[in-house]
Amino acid sequence: MSQMLWIGILTLIVITFGALMLGVASLLGPKVKSLVKSEPYECGIPVPDEDKSMSKTIPVQFYLTAILFILFDIEIIFMFPWALIYKDGIEAGQGPYLLISMGIFIALFVVGLVWEISSKALDWEK
Numbered sequence: 140m141s142q143m144l145w146i147g148i149l150t151l152i153v154i155t156f157g158a159l160m161l162g163v164a165s166l167l168g169p170k171v172k173s174l175v176k177s178e179p180y181e182c183g184i185p186v187p188d189e190d191k192s193m194s195k196t197i198p199v200q201f202y203l204t205a206i207l208f209i210l211f212d213i214e215i216i217f218m219f220p221w222a223l224i225y226k227d228g229i230e231a232g233q234g235p236y237l238l239i240s241m242g243i244f245i246a247l248f249v250v251g252l253v254w255e256i257s258s259k260a261l262d263w264e265k
Contacts, residue, residue, distance in 0.1 A: 200261070203255075203260055203261060204261070207255065210248075210251075214244075214245075217244065218241070218245075221241050225237055225238075225241075
């Protein structure tokens, strides 16, 4: 059998298993629908009745934390392939160039992090 046939069979098994699990969960799961289940619930603090229709703003610190998380995740995504090709680069005679370019890349992120800390952008108790 060809490799594509096995991939198709595996895909069919995974889809069938997923559909079967969803069906069993809906048949055996709880059927009780209540108002409490449909209310918003955040951090264990019930929302007062007068605030349910109003939308509240989210503090900027949440956005800054999320942006920094994404930024440093992208940094790691760029560092991983560099680490994989660095040994080959040394053998090809490009080791110093690759090391200096990654050093500049990391230095830019460190300068940005120092600036974030010094400007107290991450201070939650303003």
